[in-house]
Amino acid sequence: MLEPLNVAQVILGADAIHAPLTGIGRYAYELATRLPHCDGVDSLRFYSLGQWVSEQAVLDRAKTVSTEQLNKPTLRRVLAGNKYAVRAYSMLMPLWSQWRMRQLGDALFHSPNYFLPPFPGQSVATIHDLSHVVCPEFHPAARVELLHRDLPKSVARADYLITDAEAVRREVIAHFGWPEDRISAIPLGVDASYHPRSFQDSLQTLRRLGLDHGRYALYVGTIEPRKNLARLIRAYGQLPDALRQRYPLVLGGSRGWQAEEIHDLMLRGAQAGWLRYLDFVAQEDLPFLYSGARLFCFPSLYEGFGLPPLEAMASGAPVLTSSSSSLPEVVGDVALTVQPEDEGAISQALRRGLEDEQWNAAASLRGVQRARTFSWEQCAMRTSAIYEQLMA
Numbered sequence: 001m002l003e004p005l006n007v008a009q010v011i012l013g014a015d016a017i018h019a020p021l022t023g024i025g026r027y028a029y030e031l032a033t034r035l036p037h038c039d040g041v042d043s044l045r046f047y048s049l050g051q052w053v054s055e056q057a058v059l060d061r062a063k064t065v066s067t068e069q070l071n072k073p074t075l076r077r078v079l080a081g082n083k084y085a086v087r088a089y090s091m092l093m094p095l096w097s098q099w100r101m102r103q104l105g106d107a108l109f110h111s112p113n114y115f116l117p118p119f120p121g122q123s124v125a126t127i128h129d130l131s132h133v134v135c136p137e138f139h140p141a142a143r144v145e146l147l148h149r150d151l152p153k154s155v156a157r158a159d160y161l162i163t164d165a166e167a168v169r170r171e172v173i174a175h176f177g178w179p180e181d182r183i184s185a186i187p188l189g190v191d192a193s194y195h196p197r198s199f200q201d202s203l204q205t206l207r208r209l210g211l212d213h214g215r216y217a218l219y220v221g222t223i224e225p226r227k228n229l230a231r232l233i234r235a236y237g238q239l240p241d242a243l244r245q246r247y248p249l250v251l252g253g254s255r256g257w258q259a260e261e262i263h264d265l266m267l268r269g270a271q272a273g274w275l276r277y278l279d280f281v282a283q284e285d286l287p288f289l290y291s292g293a294r295l296f297c298f299p300s301l302y303e304g305f306g307l308p309p310l311e312a313m314a315s316g317a318p319v320l321t322s323s324s325s326s327l328p329e330v331v332g333d334v335a336l337t338v339q340p341e342d343e344g345a346i347s348q349a350l351r352r353g354l355e356d357e358q359w360n361a362a363a364s365l366r367g368v369q370r371a372r373t374f375s376w377e378q379c380a381m382r383t384s385a386i387y388e389q390l391m392a
Contacts, residue, residue, distance in 0.1 A: 008122075008387040010041050011104065013111040014048040018061045020254075020283060022222075023307060024128055027164075027188055028112040029062050030376040031383060038384035040391075047101075047109075108387055114147070116154040122390045125154050126162040129304025129326075130171045131226065138226035138301070140257050152176070160386055164188050164305035165326030186383060187329070188305050189376030196316030196368060197291040205288035209278060216250045217354065218293035218317070220281065220308045221300075223263070224256030228299045228322070228340050233265040233275065235346035239354075244274035247294050247354050252281040290315035294360070295353040298322070299340045306330045310374055313367030318360050320346075320353050330374075334366040 012035065016028045032055075035041045046053045101109070101119055109116065110124040132139055132147040155161065155176050161183040163169040169185040172178055199213040206213055217236070221227050229251070236249045251266065269275025281289060290296065296312035298321045306327045309319050319335035321327045328337060336353055338345045352359065 008041060008384075008391045009043045009045075009107040010035060010387060011045050011047050011101070011107055011109045013109070013113060013115075014046040014053055014058050014061075016113040017048070017058055019063055020280065021062055024113050025062075026307065027126070027128075027379075029058075030189065031110075031112055031380055032058050034376055034380035035384060038380055040384035040388035045107075108390060110383075110387075111154070114151055114154060116157045118157060122159050123157055124160045124162060124386060124390070125158045126164075127151075127155075127168065127172055128164055129168055129302070130175060131302050131304070133175060134171070135226060135302050138224065138258070159390055160184075162186055162383065162386065165329050167326040167329060168304050184382070184386060186379055187374055188307060188310070189374050189379045190307075190310050190314045190371055191376070193287045194290060194311045194314035194371070195287070196364070197288060202288040202292045205285050206292050209285070209289065210276070211250065211289075211292060213292040214294050215247060216276075216293060217247050217295045217297055217350070218250050218252070218289065218312075219297050220252045220286065220289070220312075221298070222253050222256040223251070223259045225258050225262070226301050228301045229259075229262045230265055231340070231343050231346060232297055232299055233262070233269055235343050235350060236274070237269065238344075238347040239351055241274075243351065243354060244272075248274045248276055249297070250276045250278060250289075250293075252278040252286075252289060254280040286311070287315055290317050293317040295320060295350070297350065297353075298327075299338060299346055300325075300327065301340050303327055309335065310371055314371035316364045316368055318353055318363035319367060320349050331367075332370055334363055334370050336363075 012032055014028065014032065016024045017032060018025060021029050032046065036044050046055065046058050104121060106121060108122040108124065109119040112126045114125060114127055116123050116125045132144045136144045161172060161178060163172060163183065163185045164187060166185045169183055172183060173180055202213050219229065219232065223229060236244065249269065266275055266277050270277065290312045296309065296317040296319045298306065298309050298319065300322055302325045304326060309321050309327065310330050312319050313331065313334065319331055321331055321335050321337055322340040323337040324340055331337065336349045338349045
């Protein structure tokens with residue numbers, strides 16, 4: 001006779017779910033939509049910024065936004081950059097949440113975005129990376145201060161921790177002295193919209209963006225120093241001019257922080273005719289943009305996982321990425337990997353990725369096969385299994 005499942009009434013933190021869904025927001029959204037279908041979840045409620053929110057409100061938050069909406073200042077963004085506002089929020093919100101959830105000891109709370117409020121029942125936190133420890137210089141000062149002050153409190157409250165990659169799992173164990181049997185690495189997934197597309201399939205989208213299928217190298221992500229874009233652009237500038245003109249470097253992503261040098265380099269490359277900056281790329285355009293790339297370039301200095309290389313592989317784009325942090329766990333042996341601080345090595349790898357027809361074709365096929373081993377369904381199922389374990 002089968003033993004009954006230890007199902008859980010789950011409360012999922014929804015702070016990170018807002019358009020555009022990149023990184024942590026995508027992870028939280030995929031859990032929000034898939035956990036209700038997992039055996040270990042009896043019910044699912046959403047809690048965000050001190051308030052209960054409906055399932056429909058969560059879905060509405062994920063709707064596509066325009067570039068103008070994304071770049072428009074909001075009160076939340078302004079306050080997030082103010083260290084005094086951040087301090088006040090981190091002092092008052094835990095007290096408020098503790099009162100709001102004081103009678104929910106039979107439930108389980110999961111924060112998919114680092115921070116756990118005081119909670120009377122079982123609690124789980126997902127720690128996506130420790131970049132504020134490894135490379136604090138690449139973050140706004142207010143965020144670094146917040147993480148140093150409040151993340152240890154969240155870890156102390158947690159019954160279990162989740163990371164996206166084994167590299168980060170080992171970092172968390174070492175940094176916090178965390179027990180190895182109370183933390184799991186659960187890889188992220190890739191949406192079914194990312195798959196190889198033909199020239200004809202992508203023609204309309206790429207034409208609107210002013211691009212030709214198979215005739216550009218691509219980076220997608222926030223424009224910020226941790227992504228190593230200054231070195232990428234300088235390395236691209238070392239390629240023969242004819243190669244750069246045939247395959248211009250296309251950068252897609254919203255404007256980040258501490259990026260003045262990067263934008264200066266981008267401007268020079270654009271003036272020379274071998275660089276294009278698309279700014280923020282709408283979610284519906286990304287699968288076509290990935291699939292049309294001759295090479296996807298992501299030599300980031302540090303990543304907790306690396307969704308863009310996974311999405312690029314799933315779309316059939318050969319990948320060049322870093323040999324450090326969690327990125328080798330994502331790309332395996334199907335990508336060109338380089339030491340991210342070696343500008344010459346990046347340039348050599350770029351040239352091979354663009355010119356070597358045999359490698360390019362093989363990397364495209366093998367990347368698609370590898371990407372199929374990552375799924376959001378598996379991510380949600382493994383997460384719900386942790387809920388069952390805790391509620392036993």
